[in-house]
Structures are given as C-alpha cells and as structure tokens.
Amino acid sequence: MKITHLILCTPLTLVSGYASANDSSERVLEDPPHMNVTRKHVALLAVPNPTTASTNAPQMQSSNEALFTWELKKTKNKLWNPATKSYDTVILRSYQGTDTQPNTPYIAPTIEVFPGETIRANLDNQLDIDPITHQKPTKDLSCTSDHTDVNKPHCFDGTNMHTHGLWINPAGNSDNVLVSINPGVNFQYEYNIPPDHPTGTFWYHPHRHGSTAIQVASGMAGALVIRGYRQPTLNKTGDLDLLTYGFKERTLVFQQIQYACYDANGNIETDSNGSYICPNNQIGEIRDYQGFGPGEWGKSGRYTSINGEVQPFITQAVAGQVERWRIVHAGIRDSINLSIRQMQNIPSRLDLTPMGEKKLLSESCTGPIVSQHLIAADGLTLKQVMDKTVTVFQPGYRYDALMQFPQEGRYCLIDEAASASANVDRAFSERHLLGIIQVDKATSAPQSLTMALSNNAKQNIAPDMLPAVLQDLQQNLKLSHFVPHQDLPATPYKQFLEFNIDTNADPVQFQVNGKPYQPDRIDRTLELGKTDEWILTSKLASHPFHIHVNPFQVVAVYDPNGKDVSDINAVDDYDKSTTPDPQYRGLKGTWKDTIWVKNVKGASYKVVVRTKYERYIGDFVLHCHILDHEDQGMMQNIRISLPDGNGGITQGHH
Incomplete structure (x- = not known):
C-alpha cells in the first residue's frame, strides 16, 4: 500500500484578506516534509x-x-x-x-x-x-x-x-x-x-x-x-490505524523558536515593553540561554509556530468530514492550551499584529467551540474516545484527535489563556491565535463519529472480531480492542521522585531527589521484568516528568488535599483563585511517557503511575521536560539490569 500525504495548496483568492499578498500563499499550512522510505x-x-x-x-x-x-x-x-x-x-x-x-x-x-x-x-x-x-x-x-x-x-x-x-x-x-x-x-x-x-x-x-x-x-x-494494521484477536489488541484508515490526516508540530537579536554587549534587544526586536535588519539567532526562564516566552513576543510557520492558514477541511490530527508539543517550556472556535463577525481584512490579534480573539473568535475527540495520548491508544474542549499540552506531550467541523466557514485555532498554576512558565498566559482553519462546504451527507469509525471497522476488521469492535464503538466509543498495553496490577515495589529547584544554593541547583545530575552516577538500578509504582511530587514549581524506553500507566493524581483529579468526571479546583484546571481530567488508566507534576503555591500534587521494565537492559535517563531544567541538572541516570536468580540484581558476570 502506498501511504499518501497531503500537500495543501490553495488559490491566493481563498486566503485573501488573511494577510498581505506577499505572504499569504506561503503561509498555508502543509504537513512537515516526509522522509521517503523505499521498501x-x-x-x-x-x-x-x-x-x-x-x-x-x-x-x-x-x-x-x-x-x-x-x-x-x-x-x-x-x-x-x-x-x-x-x-x-x-x-x-x-x-x-x-x-x-x-x-x-x-x-x-x-x-x-x-x-x-x-x-x-x-x-x-x-x-x-x-x-x-x-x-x-x-x-x-x-x-x-x-x-x-x-x-x-x-x-x-x-x-x-x-x-x-x-x-x-x-x-x-x-x-x-x-x-x-x-x-x-x-x-x-x-x-x-x-x-x-x-x-x-x-x-x-x-x-x-x-x-x-x-x-x-x-x-x-x-x-x-x-x-x-495488525488485527485484534481474542488474546491480543490490534492497531488503531484500522479504524482511522482513509481519514484525512494532518501532522501538527508545535514549536517555540525564541530567536533574538543582540546588542554590542551580548544582551537581547528589546523594546520598552520587553518584547524582542531586531533593529537595523539584524539577523535573529539563539546564542545562549538568555530568555529561558519563567515568563520569558510570553514577554518575548515570539509566536508558537506550526510545522515551521507562524499563524498559518489551514485549508482543505470539509464540513462533516472526519480528520485525524497528530499533534506534537515540540517546544522547550511553555504550555499550550489548545481550543478551536468557529469564527463570527469575520472582518473584511484580518489584522494579526498584536493589537489586531487581541481584537480578533475578543470579537470574532467567539463562536461555538469544536470538540477534540482524543484517541491517543503520547502515541498510545486510549481506552475510549475522550472529548475535550481544551486540550492541555505540556512540553513533550502528544495527542491524536479526531476532528469534525460542523459546518463550512472559518475557525480559530487558539492557545487559550492559562493560570500560573497550570502553566510551565509559572505566569498567567494570554490567549493567542495559532492559526485559522478554512472549512469548505460538505460534499456529502455528514456521518456521526460513531458511524464513521463503524464503517471503517466493517471494511477493515476481520469477521470474527467485528461484532465485538462494533459493540465497543456503540458503547461510548470504546477502543478496548486497540489499547497496546494491559493494565498493570498493584505492586508493593515503590519508587519515589521529587523535583526541586534549590534557590538557596549558589549557583541555583535543579534537582531530582535533592541532587543535581552527575553523569557518572547511577541513581536507580531497576530489575528487568519487574513492575514498580512511582510516586511523583514537586517541591518547587511544576515540572513535566519524562522517562525513556518504558511508558507508564496513570494510577491517580491527587491534589494537595488528597482529592483524585484524574477521573473522567473529576474537577481540579484546588486553586480557588482561578478556573478549574482541565489537564488531569480523564487521565486515570491512561498510558503515557510524559506527565505534569503540579505544584500550586508551594503545595505539591501527588502523581501515581506504574511501569514495567520489559525486554531492554542498559542505562538511560528520566528528567524534567522543561529542557533548560534538564540541561541544568534536573535529570537522573537509570539502569535496568537482569535479575541474578537469587532475589537480587546482577552486577555483571565477573
């Protein structure tokens, strides 16, 4: 089978009024280029x-x-x-x-x-x-x-x-x-x-x-x-691609490229508001770690790009047609709170300067919100489709979503405002426009999401498993025959991890369990084939935890009062000074490789996950996925070793 990829081209007239004529055709979103594989x-x-x-x-x-x-x-x-x-x-x-x-x-x-x-x-x-x-x-x-x-x-x-x-x-x-x-x-x-x-x-x-x-x-x-395209069987789950085969696909890689221009002393050039500028046709670059700190991304005035383009125009969507969006947060530190709203009161010409963007968001990006039907987290299929009005992406996160626009028109792709407690940068973030979606008139009668997935199942699922798959889809869009990992049972074996930034140290230390990273130190030696339960906390600020090789299953997320906020109907309202935080809701039982460990005003949430060390031995790392934190020491070396046959772990054959 030849996998085809979208090349999104559009006449200039379609995007007229979106931006000036010399840039509109260039900023129509395309998928990233694909590395060709000769098979x-x-x-x-x-x-x-x-x-x-x-x-x-x-x-x-x-x-x-x-x-x-x-x-x-x-x-x-x-x-x-x-x-x-x-x-x-x-x-x-x-x-x-x-x-x-x-x-x-x-x-x-x-x-x-x-x-x-x-x-x-x-x-x-x-x-x-x-x-x-x-x-x-x-x-x-x-x-x-x-x-x-x-x-x-x-x-x-x-x-x-x-x-x-x-x-x-x-x-x-x-x-x-x-x-x-x-x-x-x-x-x-x-x-x-x-x-x-x-x-x-x-x-x-x-x-x-x-x-x-x-x-x-x-x-x-x-x-x-x-x-x-592996088929599900009575003893083994299959691949979700069987259910989405034939849907239009888009790959959206979000990046936060914080380039700057520098004065003669090596300091970043800014205007009176602190926004980055490049006077006298200077060339932007990233020389060092200036600007990588709490609140700096928002102050910089730079924009989150999608597939290398800033505020692109997304075309060739059709009303009622189901699309699969593969979304990657490939930035280094700032949270993205993704929502999609239908555009109303469309101006004759779109002004996307900072002031124009604010006006557009407040006056035009105000229509009905479009549900994001999540089907996978960090690449791993969910147990059932999960609807979100706002999907929170922390650095390193991925979500696959099925998108279905209800009618033709324009839609705003928005990074919603977030409170300081829900944001990597520990600062309130403003709403920003990530892009504009052009949805064309439906060419055929729209199908419900259940019907679209069921029709694919009838085409692609083998007859012996088809009734079970269809029954799951009819029952709240369950995907139980496509989840790649089995639930991990309770285990007495525990691993404890606490992130911290020691601001009293000189220089400041970025720590895991009270220590900054040392390349020649093995911080944890774990046993191949064993299941551990990890308890993750943070002493200062919030941090996305990422571990290499083996993913983990979310058991629970407890706020500082002990309330589990990871259930499908949970409301994370611990921080009474702001609106409830939607990012943990529905994560219970989900498999991931990166998860937010939240701290609100010095009080840590407790994130409980389980993981099993399978197949691979060797040394690798876990770390905070705020990447400048990792570079400054918020990382540990992990070693997976074979059991020695006597209840311990082998240290080698000599």
Whole structure:
C-alpha cells in the first residue's frame, strides 16, 4: 500500500484578506516534509481467516530498512513576525539532509515506519563552520569530557538524538542519549523497531546534556509515526490505524523558536515593553540561554509556530468530514492550551499584529467551540474516545484527535489563556491565535463519529472480531480492542521522585531527589521484568516528568488535599483563585511517557503511575521536560539490569 500525504495548496483568492499578498500563499499550512522510505516488498494484511477478509482492508509493509541522513548545520532563512508584518531573517541550528525542505528548514521531516522495520540514520554534525564568515571558530572546550560544570549549559554545538516515546534499545547506537556527537563527527544510529511495538505518534529531537534546550528551541525536532494494521484477536489488541484508515490526516508540530537579536554587549534587544526586536535588519539567532526562564516566552513576543510557520492558514477541511490530527508539543517550556472556535463577525481584512490579534480573539473568535475527540495520548491508544474542549499540552506531550467541523466557514485555532498554576512558565498566559482553519462546504451527507469509525471497522476488521469492535464503538466509543498495553496490577515495589529547584544554593541547583545530575552516577538500578509504582511530587514549581524506553500507566493524581483529579468526571479546583484546571481530567488508566507534576503555591500534587521494565537492559535517563531544567541538572541516570536468580540484581558476570 502506498501511504499518501497531503500537500495543501490553495488559490491566493481563498486566503485573501488573511494577510498581505506577499505572504499569504506561503503561509498555508502543509504537513512537515516526509522522509521517503523505499521498501523491498509489500505483505498483505495478516488476518485470522484470509479467505473472508475484506478486499478493502489496508496492506502493511514489513521487514524493511530505511536509511536517512541528518546534517546538523546553522541555516539562514526567515520566520514570519506578525508584530512587524514581515519576515525576520534568522540563522538557527537545523537539520538538513534527507527530504528536508529549503523553505521550512526549522521543522525536521516526519519519519514513518512500521513495526518490525529498522531505521538507520546518519547524524552528521557540521556545526563547526560559521555560516556568515565561513570560518571555523575556536574549539569549544566545554564539549570535552573533562568539562567540570556539567549542569551549566554548554557544548551548544555538540549533539545526539533521542526517539521520544519509542520502546527500543537505549544502548549502543540505538536510543542512546549518553553520547556526545561533537562538531566534525558523523555517527550512525540504528533503531530496530520490534514487531510488537505499538503504533502511534512519537517524535525525535537532540538530547545532549547541556545543549538540549538551545537546539530544540532552534527547531531541531520532527514527528515519528509508527503505522500498523495488525488485527485484534481474542488474546491480543490490534492497531488503531484500522479504524482511522482513509481519514484525512494532518501532522501538527508545535514549536517555540525564541530567536533574538543582540546588542554590542551580548544582551537581547528589546523594546520598552520587553518584547524582542531586531533593529537595523539584524539577523535573529539563539546564542545562549538568555530568555529561558519563567515568563520569558510570553514577554518575548515570539509566536508558537506550526510545522515551521507562524499563524498559518489551514485549508482543505470539509464540513462533516472526519480528520485525524497528530499533534506534537515540540517546544522547550511553555504550555499550550489548545481550543478551536468557529469564527463570527469575520472582518473584511484580518489584522494579526498584536493589537489586531487581541481584537480578533475578543470579537470574532467567539463562536461555538469544536470538540477534540482524543484517541491517543503520547502515541498510545486510549481506552475510549475522550472529548475535550481544551486540550492541555505540556512540553513533550502528544495527542491524536479526531476532528469534525460542523459546518463550512472559518475557525480559530487558539492557545487559550492559562493560570500560573497550570502553566510551565509559572505566569498567567494570554490567549493567542495559532492559526485559522478554512472549512469548505460538505460534499456529502455528514456521518456521526460513531458511524464513521463503524464503517471503517466493517471494511477493515476481520469477521470474527467485528461484532465485538462494533459493540465497543456503540458503547461510548470504546477502543478496548486497540489499547497496546494491559493494565498493570498493584505492586508493593515503590519508587519515589521529587523535583526541586534549590534557590538557596549558589549557583541555583535543579534537582531530582535533592541532587543535581552527575553523569557518572547511577541513581536507580531497576530489575528487568519487574513492575514498580512511582510516586511523583514537586517541591518547587511544576515540572513535566519524562522517562525513556518504558511508558507508564496513570494510577491517580491527587491534589494537595488528597482529592483524585484524574477521573473522567473529576474537577481540579484546588486553586480557588482561578478556573478549574482541565489537564488531569480523564487521565486515570491512561498510558503515557510524559506527565505534569503540579505544584500550586508551594503545595505539591501527588502523581501515581506504574511501569514495567520489559525486554531492554542498559542505562538511560528520566528528567524534567522543561529542557533548560534538564540541561541544568534536573535529570537522573537509570539502569535496568537482569535479575541474578537469587532475589537480587546482577552486577555483571565477573
């Protein structure tokens, strides 16, 4: 089967009035570029009884190998700035190489593979040449192994690669984030996707301790989609792609590229309000960690981009048609509170300058809200479709949503305002316009979401399981035959983790369990095959917890008064000074790889999760996914070891 991808083109007349004529056609949203995979063969979909399988069932590729090249360079290009109604010239670290696009260099291509396939990726670090002078700069001694202050951001041009959310080997040249690929070094990664790997939406980004934030903030990130069409059976769940096959798909990678211009003293140029400016046609860049702090993203005046475009126009949606949106928060620290509202009182010409944006949001983005029908969290299928009016994305989060627009017209894609207690930046955030959606008139009678999924099931699910799948869909859109992991039982084995920022230390320390990161220290040695229950808290501020390799199942989230706010009908109203926080509601029983550990005015929530260490041994990390916190020490080394057969853990064969 050939997987087709949308190339969104639209006549200029469709977007007239959206922006000035010289930029409107360029800012129509397209999916990120796709890395092409040449496959050796195509195998028919495996079903229990092939003679009765639907002839319309999708096909599946397997036993193939993909070869890509990431060339890491500083790239000169442009980003739209609504404040000036023009493009800013910028020079940022970016991935070039296989299937990258010159017009959008700050979004990496999407990788699409199937379970059982192998990715071979050459990471070629070419960052030792200055793109302006073409001179080789002085050697960065902070990239050397004897660099002493490991938790001070350093080695800005050293790198490596992390496949966020993948269940693969963390060692060697697989998902190994404990290596440094310095300028001038070429290293080949090999990612063997196991045949039983869950399908879903994942992503990839650099993870070299000391430079992770500066590189991800430059746009060095891309989506990684694992597709599959494995049938559900009585003993094994199948792939959700069977139910969404044929729906229009969009991949939306949110990024927060906080470029700046600098004065002669190396300070960021700002106006009287603190917003970043680039006077005298200066070139924007990200030199250091200035501006990576609480509230700084909001003050900077920069805009969240989607697939490398700021405030794009999303076209080719059709009223009543179901679309699958794969949404990735690939920013480094600021929360996104996603909502979609129908636009009313549409002005004859859209002014998207900061003042015009506020007017549009208050006067036009006021129509009925469109439900986001969530089907997967962090790439892993939910037990049933969960409807959200606002979906909260913390850094590292992914959600897959089925979108169905009720009627033709324009819709506002909005980052809603959030209280300080619900926001990574610990500051109240204002509403912002992320983009505008153009929905065309329906070409056929619309179907309900239940009917659309049921029709796909009738086409693609083998006859012996079809009645059970259809019954689930009729009962509140349950997806129980497509959840890739079984519920984990209660366990007496506990792991405790507390995030903290010690502001009394000099310099300030970013800690996990009272200690900043040390690369030569193993903080936890865990046993292969064992299930642990983790209790996550935060002593100061809130932090998104992320652990590599094995995902976890959410057991409960307790507010400081002991109320569980993770149930489907729970209301998180602990902070009486603001509206209830929607982000934990419905997470009980959900599988994820990143979760928000909340602190409100010094009082910590308690997040309880369970995880089982399966298949892979080796060393990897857990950390706060506010990436400048990780670079400054909010990280631990984890080791998974074999049991020794005597009730302990083996320390090696000698």
